[in-house]
Structures are given as C-alpha cells and as structure tokens.
Amino acid sequence: xxxxxxxxxxxxxxxxxxxxxxxxxxxxxxxxxxxxxxxxxxxxxxxxxxxxxxxxxxxxxxxxxxxxxxxxxxxxxxxxxxxxxxxxxxxxxxxxxxxxxxxxxxxxxxxxxxxxxxxxxxxxxxxxxxxxxxxxxxxxxxxxxxxxxxxxxxxxxxxxxxxxxxxxxxxxxxxxxxxxxxxxxxxxxxxxxxxxxxxxxxxxxxxxxxxxxxxxxxxxxxxx
DNA sequence: GCGACAG
DNA sequence: ATCTTGTCGC
Numbered sequence: 586x587x588x589x590x591x592x593x594x595x596x597x598x599x600x601x602x603x604x605x606x607x608x609x610x611x612x613x614x615x616x617x618x619x620x621x622x623x624x625x626x627x628x629x630x631x632x633x634x635x636x637x638x639x640x641x642x643x644x645x646x647x648x649x650x651x652x653x654x655x656x657x658x659x660x661x662x663x664x665x666x667x668x669x670x671x672x673x674x675x676x677x678x679x680x681x682x683x684x685x686x687x688x689x690x691x692x693x694x695x696x697x698x699x700x701x702x703x704x705x706x707x708x709x710x711x712x713x714x715x716x717x718x719x720x721x722x723x724x725x726x727x728x729x730x731x732x733x734x735x736x737x738x739x740x741x742x743x744x745x746x747x748x749x750x751x752x753x754x755x756x757x758x759x760x761x762x763x764x765x766x767x768x769x770x771x772x773x774x775x776x777x778x779x780x781x782x783x784x785x786x787x788x789x790x791x792x793x794x795x796x797x798x799x800x801x802x803x804x805x806x807x808x809x
Numbered sequence: 810g811c812g813a814c815a816g
Numbered sequence: 817a818t819c820t821t822g823t824c825g826c
Contacts, residue, residue, distance in 0.1 A: 671817070672814095673815065674814080679817095680817095702815045706815085707815080713815075732815080771815080
C-alpha cells in the first residue's frame with residue numbers, strides 16, 4: 586500500500602533555490618504569533634537533525650516526552666536525501682522537510698515543540714522553529730546553542746538567569762543560562778508562544794545538562 | 810570591500 | 817552538521 590504523503594510538505598514547495606527562499610520567508614513571517622496559544626502541556630517534543638554519508642543523507646529525529654515528568658513517550662526517525670545546502674539564515678530549507686515528515690509520522694503530536702535552532706531570532710524573524718511552527722500550528726520554541734543575530738549584555742552566571750537578545754532595537758529572544766557557569770542557550774519564540782513562557786518551558790525541560798531533555802534525546806537519536 | 814554567519 | 821584523540825578541570 587502507498588505510504589500516506591506528508592500533508593504539509595505536499596502543500597508547501599521545498600524544491601526551491603537559495604534565490605527564492607528569502608521571499609518565502611518574508612511571506613510567511615507575518616503568520617508568526619508571539620503569544621501563548623495553548624493550554625495544558627501534557628507532551629513536549631524535541632526535534633533535531635543529523636547527517637550521514639558526509640551530509641548526503643539527512644536524518645531527522647523527533648521525540649515526544651510526557652510533561653512535566655519528561656519520560657520518553659514516543660519517537661520517530663526519518664532518513665532522506667539532502668536537497669539543500671547549509672546557508673546561514675536558510676537552515677529550515679535544509680532541515681525542515683525531514684523534520685515535518687517525522688512529525689507527520691507521530692501518533693501523538695506534542696503540545697509544545699523545542700526546535701534545534703532559532704525562532705524569530707533570525708535576520709528576517711523566521712528561523713526554523715518559526716517555520717515549523719507556522720506550517721504545523723504547533724507551539725514552537727527556538728533553542729539554539731549559538732547566536733545567529735542580535736546583541737546582549739553579560740549574562741549572570743547562575744542557572745535560570747537570562748538577558749534579552751536584541752536586534753535593530755527590538756527584543757528577539759533571550760540568552761539563557763541553563764546551568765550555572767555553563768555556556769548559555771539562545772531562546773526565541775518560534776510560534777504560538779511568548780518569550781517569557783518559552784524561557785520557563787525550556788528551564789522546565791532541563792535536568793542536569795546544558796541542553797533540555799527534549800533536544801538531548803532528539804540529538805541522540807539523530808546521531809545514531 | 811571586510812567580517813559575521815543557527816546546523 | 818561532520819571528520820577525530822587526547823586533555824584540562826571540577
């Protein structure tokens with residue numbers, strides 16, 4: 586029997602060139618919602634991507650954990666040919682297709698999704714977390730390990746402390762210390778969630794490591 | 810023209 | 817991201 590095709594990827598073209606993708610981002614950026622649009626969170630998801638065969642194969646992993654226990658409930662791994670190069674600012678066109686396919690295969694969609702990468706802390710305010718959030722409607726948070734754009738003051742060393750990340754005079758995210766004395770994480774709204782809530786949920790998903798359990802587990806599966 | 814630059 | 821060993825520090 587034919588495999589059911591991903592409803593989202595079939596409705597949105599991914600076979601585009603680096604020249605026309607910025608227009609797509611500028612067209613979709615206006616759909617991003619910066620406030621909480623969800624109720625009780627029972628399942629939190631984590632999404633990450635890894636590569637095989639010298640980046641020829643994209644390996645996307647999505648995990649669903651119970652919240653607030655953070656126990657693994659379900660996970661999905663999708664492998665497919667890589668079709669887009671890595672270009673700063675265009676990450677979603679390289680990684681989102683496989684991630685959407687993995688999300689589409691889930692039995693239980695998460696109430697909140699933590700994505701590896703930026704949300705609106707992006708040149709055109711449309712990083713991968715926003716892209717996935719807008720296309721799926723799932724509240725999403727951008728959790729990046731390093732900065733793409735923006736400036737910020739020094740961050741206090743204590744766990745939980747955070748400072749605003751600004752760009753062109755506007756707050757686009759927060760630089761969060763998830764563990765005392767450890768390199769901070771760059772948090773930003775992806776879609777359907779406010780920044781303060783995003784920071785709180787990320788901290789609620791952190792146990793004893795710098796990265797939240799969602800991203801840690803997704804990363805573990807995306808690597809092999 | 811010279812740097813910066815998610816994963 | 818991926819290719820890779822040892823090493824510094826709590």
